[in-house]
Amino acid sequence: MDTPHYVAARVQQALAEDDRTNELGIQVYVRGNQLFLRGQVTGDAQLDVLGQVAAETAPGMTVHNEITVVEVTKPETEEHLG
Amino acid sequence: MDEIRIAAVADIHLGEGMRGRFRPQLDGIEDRADVLLVGGDLTRHGTLDEGQVVAHELRDLPVPVIAVLGNHDYHSDQNIEIIECLRDAGISVLDDSSDVVSVGGMRLGVAGGKGFGGGFAGKCASEFGEPETKAFVRHTREIAERWRHALKDLEADKKVLLSHYSPVKETLVGEPLEIYPFLGSYLLAEAADAAEVDLIIHGHAHKGTEKGLTPGGIRVRNVAMPVIGAAYALYCIA
Ligand SMILES: [Fe+2]
Ligand SMILES: [Fe+2]
Numbered sequence: 427m428d429t430p431h432y433v434a435a436r437v438q439q440a441l442a443e444d445d446r447t448n449e450l451g452i453q454v455y456v457r458g459n460q461l462f463l464r465g466q467v468t469g470d471a472q473l474d475v476l477g478q479v480a481a482e483t484a485p486g487m488t489v490h491n492e493i494t495v496v497e498v499t500k501p502e503t504e505e506h507l508g
Numbered sequence: 509m510d511e512i513r514i515a516a517v518a519d520i521h522l523g524e525g526m527r528g529r530f531r532p533q534l535d536g537i538e539d540r541a542d543v544l545l546v547g548g549d550l551t552r553h554g555t556l557d558e559g560q561v562v563a564h565e566l567r568d569l570p571v572p573v574i575a576v577l578g579n580h581d582y583h584s585d586q587n588i589e590i591i592e593c594l595r596d597a598g599i600s601v602l603d604d605s606s607d608v609v610s611v612g613g614m615r616l617g618v619a620g621g622k623g624f625g626g627g628f629a630g631k632c633a634s635e636f637g638e639p640e641t642k643a644f645v646r647h648t649r650e651i652a653e654r655w656r657h658a659l660k661d662l663e664a665d666k667k668v669l670l671s672h673y674s675p676v677k678e679t680l681v682g683e684p685l686e687i688y689p690f691l692g693s694y695l696l697a698e699a700a701d702a703a704e705v706d707l708i709i710h711g712h713a714h715k716g717t718e719k720g721l722t723p724g725g726i727r728v729r730n731v732a733m734p735v736i737g738a739a740y741a742l743y744c745i746a
Binding site for chain 2: 508
């Protein structure tokens with residue numbers, strides 16, 4: 427089996443470079459054959475494909491997709507810069 | 509009018525399938541802001557198709573829109589086409605250049621562009637060694653130089669610098685230290701500090717912090733959407 431450290435690095439690289447994802451800020455953790463994805467994305471459409479790319483890059487590992495979607499709303503306050 | 513109200517956001521990362529999803533959040537923006545600044549990473553993969561989604565979401569707003577591109581918008585080598593498409597939609601795109609909009613009786617000048625990395629004073633790359641390293645550092649240096657000129661020539665009552673990459677470290681807090689050199693450069697802050705700039709807006713650091721200051725005391729705001737947690741942030745300059 428590959429060293430977990432390199433598996434995590436390879437998955438992180440794939441999430442950044444795969445044209446289906448191009449997501450640069452995802453954290454990847456590997457414990458045994460369990461792989462955890464964490465971070466925030468702006469659309470729920472990306473959630474599944476991130477998990478899919480991770481699974482393809484680390485075959486045989488169980489992927490736990492803990493990425494959350496940022497809910498965008500109108501701002502509540504403004505800042506006054508004197 | 510004694511205040512200019514600026515709405516600002518970056519890293520909206522629109523893609524296919526997100527058409528019509530961002531625009532509703534901009535409803536009523538004219539009641540709260542005089543201008544909308546968008547600090548790059550408009551798209552996810554930098555394709556013209558995605559650029560068209562951005563143009564669709566930002567066109568015909570009741571306030572002027574001024575934008576710069578981000579690194580994602582360069583990924584498919586269609587940055588020039590994206591800029592043209594946005595300009596056709598009435599969006600002012602700064603590419604190491606500037607623009608002036610009238611707000612009430614005041615002129616708001618905005619200068620800037622994508623920016624680039626290299627790191628921060630004392631812990632940064634220098635133009636030394638391999639050609640690849642030199643090219644990396646030179647790219648930032650040339651951008652900063654163009655910004656100096658754009659800011660110097662800018663005639664306005666209030667000046668804002670709009671960038672994708674960060675000019676300071678403070679707004680990166682929350683990002684891993686190891687990647688700071690890829691998130692911004694102090695050369696961008698130095699260019700702003702040499703001019704009379706009232707505010708610097710940037711994005712790129714999704715896990716960073718909203719507020720910072722340049723060494724010269726200019727307010728810096730990281731408006732990456734995940735950082736501000738809203739469709740835009742509002743800043744009023746008096
Ligand atoms: Fe981004
Ligand atoms: Fe970026």
